[in-house]
Amino acid sequence: MSKAKIGVVVFPGSNCDHDAYNVCKHVLNADTKFLWHKDGSIEDRNVIILPGGFSYGDYLRCGAISRFSSIMTDVIRFADNGGIVIGICNGFQVLCESGLLPGALLRNENLKFICKTVSLKVENNKSIFTGKYDIKEDINIPIAHGEGNYYCDENTLSELISNNQILFSYNENPNGSLFNIAGIQSKHRNVLGMMPHPERASEKLLGNDDGKRLFESVVESIL
Amino acid sequence: MKFSSKIKITLRKSILDPQGKAIEHSLKSIGYDSILDTRIGKFIELLVEADSPEKAKQITDDACKKLLANPVMEDYEFETTEL
Numbered sequence: 001m002s003k004a005k006i007g008v009v010v011f012p013g014s015n016c017d018h019d020a021y022n023v024c025k026h027v028l029n030a031d032t033k034f035l036w037h038k039d040g041s042i043e044d045r046n047v048i049i050l051p052g053g054f055s056y057g058d059y060l061r062c063g064a065i066s067r068f069s070s071i072m073t074d075v076i077r078f079a080d081n082g083g084i085v086i087g088i089c090n091g092f093q094v095l096c097e098s099g100l101l102p103g104a105l106l107r108n109e110n111l112k113f114i115c116k117t118v119s120l121k122v123e124n125n126k127s128i129f130t131g132k133y134d135i136k137e138d139i140n141i142p143i144a145h146g147e148g149n150y151y152c153d154e155n156t157l158s159e160l161i162s163n164n165q166i167l168f169s170y171n172e173n174p175n176g177s178l179f180n181i182a183g184i185q186s187k188h189r190n191v192l193g194m195m196p197h198p199e200r201a202s203e204k205l206l207g208n209d210d211g212k213r214l215f216e217s218v219v220e221s222i223l
Numbered sequence: 224m225k226f227s228s229k230i231k232i233t234l235r236k237s238i239l240d241p242q243g244k245a246i247e248h249s250l251k252s253i254g255y256d257s258i259l260d261t262r263i264g265k266f267i268e269l270l271v272e273a274d275s276p277e278k279a280k281q282i283t284d285d286a287c288k289k290l291l292a293n294p295v296m297e298d299y300e301f302e303t304t305e306l
Contacts, residue, residue, distance in 0.1 A: 061293055068290065097293065104295040106234075111241050151238065151296060176239075 004222040006032040007045030009075070009091075011066045016052030016088065019199040023215055024049070027202055030219050037069040047084045047218055048075055050091030052144070052197055062105060062147045063093030072098060084128065084218060085191045089145055092183075092193035101186055101193045102160070103152030105145075109176025113146040117208070119171040120182050120196060124164045127185055128221040129192045132213035139210040141196035143174060148195040150177040150184075163187055168194055226271045226279035230301040232292045233264035267291055271303070279303050 006024045010017045017034065025032040035042060037055075042048055056065035066072065072094070079085045079100050087095040095101040108114060117140050122133040133139065152160070157179060160166055168183035175195075183194030198211025234240045240262050247261035269286065273279035280303045292299040 060291070064290060064293065096295075102295075104293055106238065106296060107241060109239070109241055111245065153295075 002030060002219045002222055004030045004047050004219040005045045006030055006047045006049060006219075007035040007042050008032065008049045008051055009035045009037060009071055010051075011037045011053065011055035011069060011090075011094075013055040013057055014051050014053035014090070016090075016197060016199060019197075020049045020051045020088065023199045023202040023212070024219075027212065028215055028219050030215075035071060037066065037071050040070050040074060042071065042074050042078055046222060047086070048078060050075070050085065050087040050094050051199075052089030052091060055090055055094065058090075058147070061093075061097065063090060063095075063097040066090075066094045067097040076100060079186070079191050082188065082190050084222075086129070086218070087191075087193040088197055088199060089143075089148075089195055092195055093147065095191060095193045100191050101184060102156045103150055103178075103184075105147050105195070106149040106151050106176075107147050108145070108149050108174075113144075114148070114174050115142070115144040116174075117142045117201075118174055118182075118196065120168045121171055123166045123169050124185075126164070127167055127189055127192075127217075129185065129214055129217055130167050131217040131221065133217075138171060140201065140208055141198055141211050142200050143196045145175070145195055148175045148177065150179075150181040150195070152178065159187075160184055167192065168196065224273060224275070224279075225306045226273060226276065226303050227306055228269040228271055228279065228283040228301050228303045230267040230269065230283065230287060230291060230299055231264055232267065232287075232297050232299045233262050235296055235298050238296055270306075276303060276305060279305075
């Protein structure tokens with residue numbers, strides 16, 4: 001039995017929190033609870049998920065205001081001590097704004113909100129997030145974002161490449177992301193940020209469970 | 224003393240500004256051939272209470288660095304005037 005204790009943070013405007021909760025709690029049967037953004041602590045949780053959505057209405061910049069929510073101080077402390085944090089879509093934007101991941105997410109190159117299933121390549125399967133995938137495996141995961149165009153400076157990009165921090169890339173770049181980047185992990189390999197939504201593709205009943213192994217990889221990494 | 228800080232935030236020059244480009248194309252299509260480049264940004268106005276102009280500028284700069292602009296992708300500039 002996994003010792004994973006998952007906390008799904010709920011910001012005002014989060015809308016994928018229940019999907020993430022459902023996968024962890026009801027598909028994987030993991031100990032899962034919601035954490036309100038105003039709470040000052042992540043309690044006994046050892047995996048934190050920052051879900052997708054439009055926290056604070058995406059005002060100012062996506063994720064910029066959530067980054068200063070009370071709970072984020074504890075999430076940053078937790079991540080700095082090696083704790084596992086997963087940011088999906090808006091959660092990825094929050095992680096970039098908070099400095100837990102390098103770079104930023106810009107407006108999609110074509111200025112459109114894109115909502116469709118895309119093909120991703122697993123670039124690195126030696127991470128706690130992708131252990132159950134094959135290297136260079138193609139998986140189908142939905143995206144739904146207007147600001148998913150990953151950007152960082154050249155030095156940061158070379159670091160991401162040389163440290164094997166790029167976990168997922170787009171087979172056909174939908175949004176203009178640098179180097180086709182869809183998901184990255186932190187230098188210390190405990191923080192994942194990705195624009196695609198694995199939580200929306202984790203049950204065969206709903207047509208696709210390519211995302212399920214991401215959550216399984218994490219849960220099984222905590223013994 | 225009260226001050227007004229007017230802040231301009233734009234995407235860094237090295238970053239493609241697709242909104243600016245779309246507007247530029249529109250301007251060209253209605254005959255503005257002399258407009259060579261268009262960049263779009265944000266304007267934020269703060270009302271600041273401080274003991275001196277220097278202090279008001281410092282508070283504004285700090286707020287820009289911490290929250291209002293993201294240095295990874297944006298540049299900012301501001302003017303602070305006493306009210």
